[in-house]
Amino acid sequence: MGLLVDGEWKKDWYAPDDAGRFVRPKTRFRDQVSANGQGRFPVEPGRYHLYVSTACPWASRTLIIRAVKGLEEAVGVTVVDPRMGEDGWSFEGYPGSDQDRLHGARYLREIYQRADPHYTGRVTVPVLWDTRERTIVNNESREVLRMLDTEFHALAREPVTLWPEALRERVDETITALYEPVNNGVYRAGFAKSQDAYEKACRELFTALEGWEQVLSRQRYLCGDVLTEADVCLYTTLVRFDLVYYAHFKCNLSRLQDFPNLWNYLLDLYQTRGFAETTDLEHIKVHYYWSQDAVNPTRIVPLGPRVDLRAPHDRDRWGPRRLAPLPVPASGRS
Numbered sequence: 356m357g358l359l360v361d362g363e364w365k366k367d368w369y370a371p372d373d374a375g376r377f378v379r380p381k382t383r384f385r386d387q388v389s390a391n392g393q394g395r396f397p398v399e400p401g402r403y404h405l406y407v408s409t410a411c412p413w414a415s416r417t418l419i420i421r422a423v424k425g426l427e428e429a430v431g432v433t434v435v436d437p438r439m440g441e442d443g444w445s446f447e448g449y450p451g452s453d454q455d456r457l458h459g460a461r462y463l464r465e466i467y468q469r470a471d472p473h474y475t476g477r478v479t480v481p482v483l484w485d486t487r488e489r490t491i492v493n494n495e496s497r498e499v500l501r502m503l504d505t506e507f508h509a510l511a512r513e514p515v516t517l518w519p520e521a522l523r524e525r526v527d528e529t530i531t532a533l534y535e536p537v538n539n540g541v542y543r544a545g546f547a548k549s550q551d552a553y554e555k556a557c558r559e560l561f562t563a564l565e566g567w568e569q570v571l572s573r574q575r576y577l578c579g580d581v582l583t584e585a586d587v588c589l590y591t592t593l594v595r596f597d598l599v600y601y602a603h604f605k606c607n608l609s610r611l612q613d614f615p616n617l618w619n620y621l622l623d624l625y626q627t628r629g630f631a632e633t634t635d636l637e638h639i640k641v642h643y644y645w646s647q648d649a650v651n652p653t654r655i656v657p658l659g660p661r662v663d664l665r666a667p668h669d670r671d672r673w674g675p676r677r678l679a680p681l682p683v684p685a686s687g688r689s
């Protein structure tokens with residue numbers, strides 16, 4: 356693990372704050388692709404490219420929306436090696452990952468150095484790359500998810516949106532509510548460097564999960580009866596929960612399987628088109644257990660747990676699964 360400082364690679368683990376808490380650094384590239392043909396980054400088929408890890412919950416958000424909307428021909432993808440060592444993310448041929456066919460790079464940091472030779476910050480996935488301007492448009496998953504859903508919709512094969520007009524505010528509030536206790540909460544527990552910081556993060560996580568368990572006892576999805584971006588954001592944490600976060604990050608007050616609604620909801624989402632195809636359970640396990648040697652110094656990847664995500668679920672009790680249809684307005688930025 357490491358980061359770039361003024362364009363130079365430095366080997367370094369995350370520095371905790373004074374109380375031993377994990378603090379996630381802010382992402383730097385925050386430009387927008389626009390549907391209306393204006394600005395530096397107009398939408399065009401084949402112009403933009405995603406660098407992702409199928410192990411990473413943030414990058415997986417972008418893979419799911421790309422698959423659900425049928426954007427595979429319009430937006431290319433390169434999958435990094437799930438093992439992130441001292442040199443950061445790389446293209447080293449682990450099964451299920453790619454070589455960098457755009458630049459022939461060995462490490463993802465070379466892509467950041469191309470975008471800004473003096474970049475200072477972490478080298479993270481996802482990255483939305485512009486092949487025309489040869490730069491990074493955006494590396495913040497929530498924003499890339501939204502752009503693929505709204506600004507790219509003219510290029511989508513499937514006429515659906517996960518940000519339906521009537522639910523926009525609710526979806527945005529839900530994504531925000533999930534972030535700190537749940538999506539980032541598992542990391543705050545797992546990367547804590549003090550007992551207090553760990554316990555606080557772990558308790559907040561389980562309190563939040565209990566709340567969502569209640570919500571999902573009343574309705575099929577987080578924001579009502581249609582699938583939204585908020586479900587994508589929760590899914591990428593839930594699918595890693597029993598597999599990795601329970602043991603590796605010590606999020607073990609209970610298993611996800613002990614929450615009947617959350618567990619059945621996870622099975623439902625996994626079995627929805629676009630989800631299982633973009634979820635690589637082996638990459639997930641290898642990434643966390645092998646890469647985070649400050650948490651797991653032996654780098655041994657456990658064999659279990661046995662989890663069957665193809666098992667029947669009870670979520671059809673609300674009737675057949677529904678996706679919200681287009682149209683969405685041309686520029687749907689939040």
Ligand SMILES: N[C@@H](CCC(=O)N[C@@H](CS)C(=O)NCC(=O)O)C(=O)O
Nearest residue numbers: 411412413477478479480494495496
């Ligand atoms: N806020 C970013 C976080 C992305 C992120 O932290 N990705 C992790 C992988 S799960 C990463 O690339 N970490 C490498 C590092 O921090 O050095 C987002 O949501 O896109």
